[in-house]
Amino acid sequence: MKLSVLRNPVILISILLMVLVACGSDSTAPTKSEPAAKPAAKTSSAAPTAKPKAADKSPAVQDNRTDKSLHVVITPMPQDTYLPWKASQSGHLVFRPIIENPATIKPETGVSKIYPQLFSSWEISPDGQDYTFQLREGVRFHDDKWGEYTVDDFIYNVDSSTQEGSLTGCAATYKAFMGAPSATEMKANGDLKVVDDYNFSMHLARPQVDLMSWWMNVLMVPCAQSFSSAQFAAEGESMYETGPSGTGPYQFSSRVLNEYAEMERVPYDHWRVNPDFKTLKISTVPEEATRLAMLLAGEADLADLSKAIHDSATDKGMVVFESPLPAVGLTILPLGQYQVSEVNYNPDAEPWAQTGETGRLVREALNRAIDREPIINNLFKGRGVPMYNTTFHQTLEGWSDRWEEEFDAKYGYDPELAMKLLDQAGYPGDANGQNRFKMEVRQSSLPGLPEVIEVAQTVMQSLQAVGIDAYIKETEFGKALEEFRDRHDAHYLLPVRQTIRPITANMRIYYYAGPIDEEKGRPTRGVLYMESEVADRVYEQMLSETDMDVRNKITQELGDYIYDEYQTIPVVNIKATIVGNPDVVEDYSFGGVTGVFFNMEHIQATR
Numbered sequence: 001m002k003l004s005v006l007r008n009p010v011i012l013i014s015i016l017l018m019v020l021v022a023c024g025s026d027s028t029a030p031t032k033s034e035p036a037a038k039p040a041a042k043t044s045s046a047a048p049t050a051k052p053k054a055a056d057k058s059p060a061v062q063d064n065r066t067d068k069s070l071h072v073v074i075t076p077m078p079q080d081t082y083l084p085w086k087a088s089q090s091g092h093l094v095f096r097p098i099i100e101n102p103a104t105i106k107p108e109t110g111v112s113k114i115y116p117q118l119f120s121s122w123e124i125s126p127d128g129q130d131y132t133f134q135l136r137e138g139v140r141f142h143d144d145k146w147g148e149y150t151v152d153d154f155i156y157n158v159d160s161s162t163q164e165g166s167l168t169g170c171a172a173t174y175k176a177f178m179g180a181p182s183a184t185e186m187k188a189n190g191d192l193k194v195v196d197d198y199n200f201s202m203h204l205a206r207p208q209v210d211l212m213s214w215w216m217n218v219l220m221v222p223c224a225q226s227f228s229s230a231q232f233a234a235e236g237e238s239m240y241e242t243g244p245s246g247t248g249p250y251q252f253s254s255r256v257l258n259e260y261a262e263m264e265r266v267p268y269d270h271w272r273v274n275p276d277f278k279t280l281k282i283s284t285v286p287e288e289a290t291r292l293a294m295l296l297a298g299e300a301d302l303a304d305l306s307k308a309i310h311d312s313a314t315d316k317g318m319v320v321f322e323s324p325l326p327a328v329g330l331t332i333l334p335l336g337q338y339q340v341s342e343v344n345y346n347p348d349a350e351p352w353a354q355t356g357e358t359g360r361l362v363r364e365a366l367n368r369a370i371d372r373e374p375i376i377n378n379l380f381k382g383r384g385v386p387m388y389n390t391t392f393h394q395t396l397e398g399w400s401d402r403w404e405e406e407f408d409a410k411y412g413y414d415p416e417l418a419m420k421l422l423d424q425a426g427y428p429g430d431a432n433g434q435n436r437f438k439m440e441v442r443q444s445s446l447p448g449l450p451e452v453i454e455v456a457q458t459v460m461q462s463l464q465a466v467g468i469d470a471y472i473k474e475t476e477f478g479k480a481l482e483e484f485r486d487r488h489d490a491h492y493l494l495p496v497r498q499t500i501r502p503i504t505a506n507m508r509i510y511y512y513a514g515p516i517d518e519e520k521g522r523p524t525r526g527v528l529y530m531e532s533e534v535a536d537r538v539y540e541q542m543l544s545e546t547d548m549d550v551r552n553k554i555t556q557e558l559g560d561y562i563y564d565e566y567q568t569i570p571v572v573n574i575k576a577t578i579v580g581n582p583d584v585v586e587d588y589s590f591g592g593v594t595g596v597f598f599n600m601e602h603i604q605a606t607r
Contacts, residue, residue, distance in 0.1 A: 061269060061270065061271070061272065061273060061274055062273075063274050064276050064604070064605070065274050065275070065278070066277065067278050068276070068278060069278060069279040069280075070279065070301050070302070070600075070603060070605075071281045071283065071299070071300045072283070072300065072578075072597070073282075073283045073284075073291045073294055073295070073302070073304065074284055074447045075284070075286075075291075075304050075445050075447045075450050076284040076286050076445070077091045077093055077446075078477040078481055079167060080094075080257045080284065082257070084161070084168070084222060084225065084227065084240070085161050085163055085167065085222070086166075088169060088478075088481060089169065089222065090447060091167070092222050093597060093598075094261040096218075096221060096248070096600070097248055097249070097250040097280060097600050098142070098248040098251055098252055098263060099221075099227065099246040099248050100117050100225070100226045100246070100247045101217060101218045101224055101225060101226070102154070102217070102224050103213075104217065105218060105219060107324050107589045107590055107599060108325070108589065109325075110395070111213070111219065111396075111500060111502050114212055114217060118136055118139060118149060118226060119133050119134065119136065119216070120134050120136040120137075121133075122212055124211070124212075127207060127544065128204075128208060128209040128543065128544045128546065129204045129205075129207050129208075130201065130202070130203050131204070132199070132200075132201045133200055133202075134199050135149065135154070135197075135198040136198075137198050140247070140268075140271075141228045141246065141247060142245040142247075142266060143231070143243075145230075146230045146231050146245050147230060150198065151197060151198065151199070152229050152230075153227070153229045153230075154183075155183040155229070156227070156229030156232060157223075157225050157229075158170075158183040158224055159182045159184055160227070160232075161223050161225070162182060162183075162223075163182070167481075168222035169509075169527060170220065172514075172524045173215065173525060174215070176205065176206060176525065177204045177208040178191070178202075178204070178205065179204070180205075186202070206543065206544075208543055209504075209542075209544060209546060210502055210505065210543070213505075214502050219505065221598075227240075228246070231244070248601070249265065249266060249273050249275050250263035250264065250265060250275065250600075251264060253279070259283065259284065260283040260284070261282050262279065262281045263281075263282075264278065264279045264280075265277065265278050265279070265280075273601050275600075275602075275603070276603065276604055277603065277605055280600060283300070288305060288309065291303045291305060292312060292313060295580075296313065296316050298581070300581075301584040302580040302588070302603075303579050303580070304448065304578055305577075305578075305579045306451045306453075306454070307379065307381040307577065308378070308379055308454070310381065310577070310579060318580065318581060318582070319580055319581075319582045320578075320579050321579070321585070321587065321589075321590075322575045322577050323576040323589070324575075324589060325395075325500075325575065326385070326500060326573045327575060327576040327590075327591030328448055328449055328497055328498065328499055328500070328573075328591070329387050329390075329497070329498040329571070329573040329574065330375075330380075330496075330498065330572050330574075331387060331390040331498045331569065331570050332370070332459060332495045332568070332569035333493070333494045333528060333568055334352040334353070334363060334366060334493055334568070335484055335494055336352070336353040336490060336491040336492075337352070337359075337530050337567065338513075339353070339355050339531055340513045340533055341513050341522065341523050341529075341531060343488050343521065343522045344489040344491075350491055351425065351437055352366060352439075353491075358426060361421045361422070361425035362421070362427070363565070363567065364418075364421055365418040365419075365421040365425070365466065366463070366493075367411050367566055368412070368414045368415065368418035368421065369413075369463055369465065369466045369468075370462045371462065372413065372572065373413070375455060379451045379455060380451060383574060383575065383577075384572035384573060386404075386571075386572060387570035387572050388403040388404045388563075388570060389403045389562060389563050389570055390562065390567075390570045391498065391501075391503070391510050392503070392559050392562075393573065396500070396502070396503050397503055397551055397552050398503055398552055398554075399556075400556050400560065402560075403559065403563050411566075415466050419433055419467060422436050422467065432467075433466075434467045435467065436468050436469070437468060438468075438471070439463060439493055440471060440472075440492035440493065441456050441463070441471065441472050441473070441492065441493045442456065442480055442494045442495070443457070443475070443495075444475050444476060444477040446496075446497050447597060448497060448576050452496065452497065455495045455571075456472060457472065473492070480494060484528055488523060488529055490529075493569075500573070504539065504542045507535065507539045507558065508525070508526055508539060509527040510526075510527070510528045510530055511526070511528075511532065511535035511539070511558070511562070511567075512529075512535055512536060512539045513525075513526055513529055513535070513536055514536060514540075532561060534561045538554050538555065538557060539558075541554055542554065542555065582606060584606055585603060585605065585606060586604040586605060586607070588600075588602070588603045589602065
């Protein structure tokens, strides 16, 4: 959606009342997102008895092709690599236009509905352990000699994303539900059965009801993407540097790491969408002022800019494109709450990580010390709504109105109360109420939320004002990711982008610890590790629970725990934005995935 004049309230209101228009039909009828697919009728045991539905016909494809080029400049990704398994979700931004996934979402419906993409249909057994899949036939790879997308390509891409050293975030969970270290070995064990090139089934080692709403969805894009297994067999890893063949509507042209990736529209009628723009270039530019200057000079057509400088662009005739739904949020995480696994747990040096009343008082003080209103109004230009509980949203299961109703009373800005709470917790500081304890605030950026740089400064100053010896440490997000996910060893306050996802996905990312990997000596199945016994129990139950009333009840139990224990510092939910040149771009509908900017094949050219 295009917002051309943000400061005129009459125009803004009229725009917000407009009917949202989908930017193209790239899949068939949707299914609800949580649980992933409607379970088969509860007849007997594990194996589904119904045959997979017949493959849906490919949707009608509009032809609005032009000879125009599109240049997008973004905040640097946490990893910039030729190898997809060496990139996290956000690091896959440059791969997205050239690949596809078994299932997808649409910006206008967000995570509430899932749509078939490379898979035309699927069925799940009542116990959540048996799936049957039917692939869409006739989906070709960019280079003719690699043929069509088949079950072999699905298996290869899962193996790729779950291999040792993978940074995709797929490996631990996939290996747990596959009951094998790879899809190839799952097949050898007889639990993945190939019927033919376009049909297969999986018997899982444990229930996993969110397979299609998350693990095989564009929302978790690295896990089951669509690079050619035949090309890899012929060329090996070098294919990713010289020209990987995917199935997406754009194909690889050239790439220079940490600078740009260039793609061109496929020279045939794509099964799903024919992009308006003939070429697409995505450049990573660290300095926001440079991204703005490139946009104003006509050197770029779309730019990832913080909302604080949108006026500098719109005053020069640029327009703001906004996601149809809230797509991203800002939350602040006191990391190091490792009280379940106790791996790298340092409560004596980190008061916020302590259990019981002491830790709760300190975390409440952190929340009371931060004034959310100027963050929302100044840094985000008033274009966000308060986040009341990290990872939970009014549109997702498990929501409780209590969190919003009690928020001002329990979380409202009150620095005087914050200091009293710290005193009560046993951290009075010196005679002037200073030097209570040290706390590092990490400063790093990610595409889709450049404001986190400024937020870190604001948070540091707020904590200093209540006597906490807070200081900034600037780092690349990839470094932080290595610390909290790959080493389970992060001990700081992290302002971070939060994507609105299916609730089980965010449970695993934020709160789940799970068993300790005996070989590595630490938990390996979560990401951020805000640990609690409640989170582990609820997440594991949610993997198999299909009764929506029960799912809501137990999800809300976790939400209440997080909320009442002040486990996080929720700030704001916003619609994602990108600023563009209206002489080049007519419209862009996006949002809903980690890294925010997907759906680039649907960017509409100005005519």
